[in-house]
Amino acid sequence: MITERRPENSMSVADILSSIRTKEYQIDGDFKGKDILSTEQFTRDDILQVMETAARIELSKEGGSYPECENLLKHKRVAVCFYQPSTRTYMSFMAAAQNMGAYVIGVPGMMQYSSAVKGESLQDTVRTIEAHGTDAIVMRHEADDFVIHAAEAADIPIINAGAGKFEHPTQAMLDLYTITQNSPIPLDAMSVTFVGDLKYGRTVHSLAKVLTVMGVPSMNFISPETTCLPTNLASYLEEKGVVVNQQVVHEPGEIGQLITHTDVIYDTRVQKEWFTSDQDYVDACRAIQITPEVMSNAPEHSILLHPLPRVDEITTDVDLDPRAKYFAQVASGVPVRMALLALVMGADTSRLAR
Numbered sequence: 001m002i003t004e005r006r007p008e009n010s011m012s013v014a015d016i017l018s019s020i021r022t023k024e025y026q027i028d029g030d031f032k033g034k035d036i037l038s039t040e041q042f043t044r045d046d047i048l049q050v051m052e053t054a055a056r057i058e059l060s061k062e063g064g065s066y067p068e069c070e071n072l073l074k075h076k077r078v079a080v081c082f083y084q085p086s087t088r089t090y091m092s093f094m095a096a097a098q099n100m101g102a103y104v105i106g107v108p109g110m111m112q113y114s115s116a117v118k119g120e121s122l123q124d125t126v127r128t129i130e131a132h133g134t135d136a137i138v139m140r141h142e143a144d145d146f147v148i149h150a151a152e153a154a155d156i157p158i159i160n161a162g163a164g165k166f167e168h169p170t171q172a173m174l175d176l177y178t179i180t181q182n183s184p185i186p187l188d189a190m191s192v193t194f195v196g197d198l199k200y201g202r203t204v205h206s207l208a209k210v211l212t213v214m215g216v217p218s219m220n221f222i223s224p225e226t227t228c229l230p231t232n233l234a235s236y237l238e239e240k241g242v243v244v245n246q247q248v249v250h251e252p253g254e255i256g257q258l259i260t261h262t263d264v265i266y267d268t269r270v271q272k273e274w275f276t277s278d279q280d281y282v283d284a285c286r287a288i289q290i291t292p293e294v295m296s297n298a299p300e301h302s303i304l305l306h307p308l309p310r311v312d313e314i315t316t317d318v319d320l321d322p323r324a325k326y327f328a329q330v331a332s333g334v335p336v337r338m339a340l341l342a343l344v345m346g347a348d349t350s351r352l353a354r
């Protein structure tokens, strides 16, 4: 039996979203001092501003560093505090803050080494981090609703680096950035296919909403029976005019026939940590594996993304396929997170090349 970690959420996703939809949380062209909790805070123009800022930051890159950016957050302090495991998101936020000259503080492995172990509340921890002269807090937590509790406790920006099964907005921004940089198809004519764990995968929830705002007309959702897209998200996308096509797969290889006309395949890990049954987990993994044979059905111009970590839902021989862009996607994390930190901390990026 897989032991399930089921954090106590005091708020439902609907309640979290109704708070976030209030004016207080909306970005509306002004990032300075704002929290980044959900993709629902962003208009199309806000998203374009993040993309444009990230592109200008990336243009200024020289070798492995960003000399024109290195004073953008000088004398600022960024706390990076993760209550769940992470490789990419943690490192790219650390690198992003350091590339702009910020001091970075935090406790690596909050679940093990912070006073959470002693029973301290999230609110008290957030107030403590703020009391150290911190200008922004990047946080990952297993509870969906940590975003609201942290944002309410702090006066400085809270950046959601992954909230339970809810959302992962900064990942969605870098996913979009990778898509626009690598796909020849314009967003308003694009068909995107999500594969894998659409139920627990917070990256899917955030990216589907960002693509909706950006005018992607059609999205396919392929999953095993146990990890279908949440119905409230499917209806939300439909209400916004997206053509939503959901397909359940049972057997290996079945996905092949479902990706023959798609422009972007966004694969995801089956999130073992939320499953209650071992057998359901094993069956889910079996049904959605992407192999070179599956990829032989996808169009030549298509691209394959994955937020990573991958377990074995994409076999390593697929890495050689030029359509596999998941490691380019990882690299996009740094400029995109630099852009987001710079924007919420009010750094002046106007001198970077246009």
Ligand code: NCD
Binding pocket: 088, 089, 162, 168, 171, 202, 203, 268, 269, 271, 307, 308, 309
């Ligand atoms: C994902 C996450 O943590 O939500 N990874 C990431 O941040 N790039 C996906 C996952 O854990 O499967």
